[in-house]
Amino acid sequence: MRIFLSYASSDRAKVEPVYLSLSAERRHEVFFDRASLPPGEAFDARIRAAIERADLFVFFVSPDAMDAGSYTLSELATAQQTWPHPAGQVLPILLAATAVDTLPAYLKAVTLLEPTGNLNADVANAVARIEPTRERARQMKSIGALGVVILLCAAAALVWHRRDVWLSRSPALEMTGKDGAPMRLIPGGAFIIGDDEEAPKREIYLDAFYIDTFEVSVARYAAFMQASGNVHAPEGWPEDPGKVANLPVVGVDWRDAEAYCKWAGKRLPTDAEWEKAAHDNDERLYPWGNDSPTPERAALMKTAEEAYTGGLDPIGSHPSGASSAGVQDLAGNASEWVADWYAESFARDDVRNPKGPESGTERVIRGGGWQDGGTRLKTTRRWHASPQTRGHDIGFRCARDER
Numbered sequence: 001m002r003i004f005l006s007y008a009s010s011d012r013a014k015v016e017p018v019y020l021s022l023s024a025e026r027r028h029e030v031f032f033d034r035a036s037l038p039p040g041e042a043f044d045a046r047i048r049a050a051i052e053r054a055d056l057f058v059f060f061v062s063p064d065a066m067d068a069g070s071y072t073l074s075e076l077a078t079a080q081q082t083w084p085h086p087a088g089q090v091l092p093i094l095l096a097a098t099a100v101d102t103l104p105a106y107l108k109a110v111t112l113l114e115p116t117g118n119l120n121a122d123v124a125n126a127v128a129r130i131e132p133t134r135e136r137a138r139q140m141k142s143i144g145a146l147g148v149v150i151l152l153c154a155a156a157a158l159v160w161h162r163r164d165v166w167l168s169r170s171p172a173l174e175m176t177g178k179d180g181a182p183m184r185l186i187p188g189g190a191f192i193i194g195d196d197e198e199a200p201k202r203e204i205y206l207d208a209f210y211i212d213t214f215e216v217s218v219a220r221y222a223a224f225m226q227a228s229g230n231v232h233a234p235e236g237w238p239e240d241p242g243k244v245a246n247l248p249v250v251g252v253d254w255r256d257a258e259a260y261c262k263w264a265g266k267r268l269p270t271d272a273e274w275e276k277a278a279h280d281n282d283e284r285l286y287p288w289g290n291d292s293p294t295p296e297r298a299a300l301m302k303t304a305e306e307a308y309t310g311g312l313d314p315i316g317s318h319p320s321g322a323s324s325a326g327v328q329d330l331a332g333n334a335s336e337w338v339a340d341w342y343a344e345s346f347a348r349d350d351v352r353n354p355k356g357p358e359s360g361t362e363r364v365i366r367g368g369g370w371q372d373g374g375t376r377l378k379t380t381r382r383w384h385a386s387p388q389t390r391g392h393d394i395g396f397r398c399a400r401d402e403r
Helices: 009-024 045-051 071-080 119-143 143-169 218-228 254-263 271-279 309-312
Strands: 002-006 027-029 056-061 089-094 175-177 182-186 188-194 200-204 210-212 335-341 363-366 382-385 399-401
Touching: 002 210, 009 027, 009 056, 027 200, 045 071, 045 218, 056 071, 056 119, 071 188, 071 200, 089 119, 143 309, 182 271, 182 382, 188 271, 200 271, 210 254, 218 254, 254 335, 271 363
Parallel strands: 002 027, 002 056, 056 089
Antiparallel strands: 175 182, 182 210, 188 200, 210 399, 335 363, 363 382
């Protein structure tokens, strides 16, 4: 039987022995995220696929699992979409004392297992009682399998000519913004932000979004200036923009960056979105992994005096430094404005699509620039400056919601 284990990360130590116990029975295929998620694979998509193909969804109930920002509730929502009626499909297990009124109605519709002694044994016994019921249901379904296949074939013939409609339901991995800039999809899901060294470490959840594959170039910013009538050129703006058209634009303040993104039908990425684009959920040190920065991966430690004459590299110059999502120059070249006001700490309950404090005096800057050394390019490193700041190593990129 295929079993999916859903639990809060704080409960992992209690759940892992259950996983090992169930896995020891070779007739079970058990999905336990820490053991079943291959490195570099899209976290959210793999989780959803595992739930949808599972025979049994085991949900470990605890106060952390019921927290409004917990990814366990997102997994439970996927289970509910997969099986509107949970009987025989969902097994809730009380792992720690939890107020009953916090349980979703979906969980209350089935009996809650309250272990009385050995958690591993109690779970194994509960699964064993459910397994025969599941097998009988599978046998009943097989009786009409041939008829179902015939009906499905007929239905497939009817909808084949509309297959493009069905395919369009999945979001594209790449798209092009109004400004002509390519963008990459960053799947939604839970991930760890910060590292308790450069920034506080915490688990949050983000909805899917798109982010520019490259930093905004001089050419695209020149088009914005011409179209919008913006006469305030960035600091250090080149006399002949055409000669450096493919370099990242720098010397823009936060309001310039925000105005460009709005003109392009997009927005600045949040602090959290920027970091998720850089390392997804594997807590790597740099967008490309844990290997030290090199000139092939990032523009760094340049000794040039001017950004546009020897400092910056053309966008697209560092494919080997791309993140797992294919986003380039998230470390080095131009450091980047993001949407958030700067704060050293975060509200404890701000864990779903966090946008930082509502006000402040400085905005967050990410990524490190062309003059910075390797340690200053770490994905978790956060800089901050007044929104009016214009620097010869500060640029930006845009983002937009997936829907």
